Amino acid sequence: xxxxxxxxxxxxxxxxxxxxxxxxxxxxxxxxxxxxxxxxxxxxxxxxxxxxxxxxxxxxxxxxxxxxxxxxxxxxxxxxxxxxxxxxxxxxxxxxxxxxxxxxxxxxxxxxxxxxxxxxxxxxxxxxxxxxxxxxxxxxxxxxxxxxxxxxxxxxxxxxxxxxxxxxxxxxxxxxxxxxxxxxxxxxxxxxxxxxxxxxxxxxxxxxxxxxxxxxxxxxxxxxxxxxxxxxxxxxxxxxxxxxxxxxxxxxxxxxxxxxxxxxxxxxxxxxxxxxxxxxxxxxxxxxxxxxxxxxxxxxxxxxxxxxxxxxxxxxxxxxxxxxxxxxxxxxxxxxxxxxxxxxxxxxxxxxxxxxxxxxxxxxxxxxxxxxxxxxxxxxxxxxxxxxx
Numbered sequence: 605x606x607x608x609x610x611x612x613x614x615x616x617x618x619x620x621x622x623x624x625x626x627x628x629x630x631x632x633x634x635x636x637x638x639x640x641x642x643x644x645x646x647x648x649x650x651x652x653x654x655x656x657x658x659x660x661x662x663x664x665x666x667x668x669x670x671x672x673x674x675x676x677x678x679x680x681x682x683x684x685x686x687x688x689x690x691x692x693x694x695x696x697x698x699x700x701x702x703x704x705x706x707x708x709x710x711x712x713x714x715x716x717x718x719x720x721x722x723x724x725x726x727x728x729x730x731x732x733x734x735x736x737x738x739x740x741x742x743x744x745x746x747x748x749x750x751x752x753x754x755x756x757x758x759x760x761x762x763x764x765x766x767x768x769x770x771x772x773x774x775x776x777x778x779x780x781x782x783x784x785x786x787x788x789x790x791x792x793x794x795x796x797x798x799x800x801x802x803x804x805x806x807x808x809x810x811x812x813x814x815x816x817x818x819x820x821x822x823x824x825x826x827x828x829x830x831x832x833x834x835x836x837x838x839x840x841x842x843x844x845x846x847x848x849x850x851x852x853x854x855x856x857x858x859x860x861x862x863x864x865x866x867x868x869x870x871x872x873x874x875x876x877x878x879x880x881x882x883x884x885x886x887x888x889x890x891x892x893x894x895x896x897x898x899x900x901x902x903x904x905x906x907x908x909x910x911x912x913x914x915x916x917x918x919x920x921x922x923x924x925x926x927x928x929x930x931x932x933x934x935x936x937x938x939x940x941x942x943x944x945x946x947x948x949x950x951x952x953x954x955x956x957x958x959x960x961x962x963x964x965x966x967x968x969x970x971x972x973x974x975x976x977x978x979x980x981x982x983x984x985x986x987x988x989x990x991x992x993x
Contacts, residue, residue: 656955658873662924663864663882663948668967670830670854674845675823676700687837691828691854693969698839698851702824705817712810712817716983717990719810723801724991737785740778747771747778801987811983818979829969832856857941859965860931862893864950865903865924873954874898877961880929883949889939892932894958899926927952930962 682699685691754771757763801807832854839851862882866874874895882891902923904910929950 656953658866658870658952658954659950660864660866660870661947661949662866663862663929663950665860665884665942665944665946665948666863667855667857667860667944668830669835669944670832670856672697672826672829672851672854674700674826674847674849674851676705676820677846678702678704678824678844680839680841680843680845683839683841685828685834685837685852687834689834691831691834693828693831695828696825697828697834698826700824700826700845702821705821705824709814709817709821712814713982713986716807716810716814716986719804719806720801720987720990723804723807737782740782740785744775744778744782747775751775801991807987814983814986815979818982819974822974826851828854830854830856830967831858855944857943858936860936860941860944861896862929862931862948862950864927864929864948864952866927868902868923868925871898871925874927874952875954875957877957877959879953879956879958881951881953882929882931883951884939884942885947885949886942887940891939892935893929894932894961895927895952896930896961896964897928899928901925 678700680698681701683697684695685697691697751771751774754763754768758765758768802811835853835855836850837852839845845851862880876895876897878895880893880895882893883889884891899906902925904923906926929952
């Protein structure tokens with residue numbers, strides 16, 4: 605009886621093991637099937653999407669920050685803007701007290717007039733010296749005649765040696781006087797040999813001083829070099845400012861771009877012109893753009909203190925390379941601008957290239973150019989009013 609029971613128990617144990625093996629095989633099959641499905645999904649995702657897109661959240665809006673500085677020293681007597689205010693290019697934003705600069709311009713004008721009058725007097729000096737030479741040459745001829753007569757009289761014993769020496773000295777003095785006058789005449793002629801009054805050194809120096817005073821007076825008015833929004837305003841009424849002192853900054857939000865910091869392992873696919881989708885964290889809107897340029901170095905290499913890896917405990921860190929992405933102008937107008945420094949989610953399509961790439965913008969301002977025509981007209985007035993006097 606006991607043997608039959610043992611046989612029966614062994615058979616039941618074998619059946620249970622078979623069932624357990626079948627369940628284990630079933631679970632293993634399900635697990636493998638899940639892995640295959642996941643792998644297939646990943647493969648399909650990579651084929652359809654992953655291989656053609658590079659995405660990052662390490663991206664920020666940037667723009668040119670136009671720092672407005674003072675060009676002359678003085679006290680602020682007018683401020684016409686405030687932080688967050690929109691300004692237009694060429695708009696007057698501050699005024700420096702110009703009292704001292706007006707006085708300096710008047711003094712420069714007086715010095716220019718004086719130089720012109722001195723130049724005009726040179727011509728009359730030439731005539732005066734020429735007349736003086738004629739007079740002294742006449743005196744020289746008389747002195748020669750007198751000396752010739754006195755010399756004959758001295759040899760004949762008719763006059764004393766003292767009278768002879770006096771006559772001889774008078775002749776030498778007359779010769780020296782004529783020679784001196786001729787040197788003065790030559791120097792006077794050199795002074796007036798300039799082809800134009802504007803080319804005379806003294807007049808040129810006075811004109812330069814007048815221009816400098818004129819320019820400094822114009823620079824007491826501070827204008828906006830670019831349209832945009834005022835930030836970091838640090839200028840107030842009554843404040844004493846110096847040349848090159850920062851007054852405020854203007855940011856043009858219509859000329860913005862995105863600096864996306866991509867991993868170096870993703871850069872092999874990135875090309876200039878690749879289309880980009882940009883999603884802003886500020887307004888949750890999606891913009892269009894394209895890659896305009898790729899930085900010449902990684903963020904760490906271009907930092908103020910570059911990383912030094914020449915040590916024994918070096919650990920490789922994946923570097924990030926800045927990529928400049930510009931907004932599509934139409935997309936920017938449709939969705940509105942965003943503040944600089946705000947975050948962007950960047951998705952670059954490496955299979956789609958924009959062939960009509962807009963070149964880098966050349967920025968130029970005429971605000972710091974002086975109206976030379978008007979300035980030269982003022983100089984001409986001063987010269988004409990003083991010439992010949």
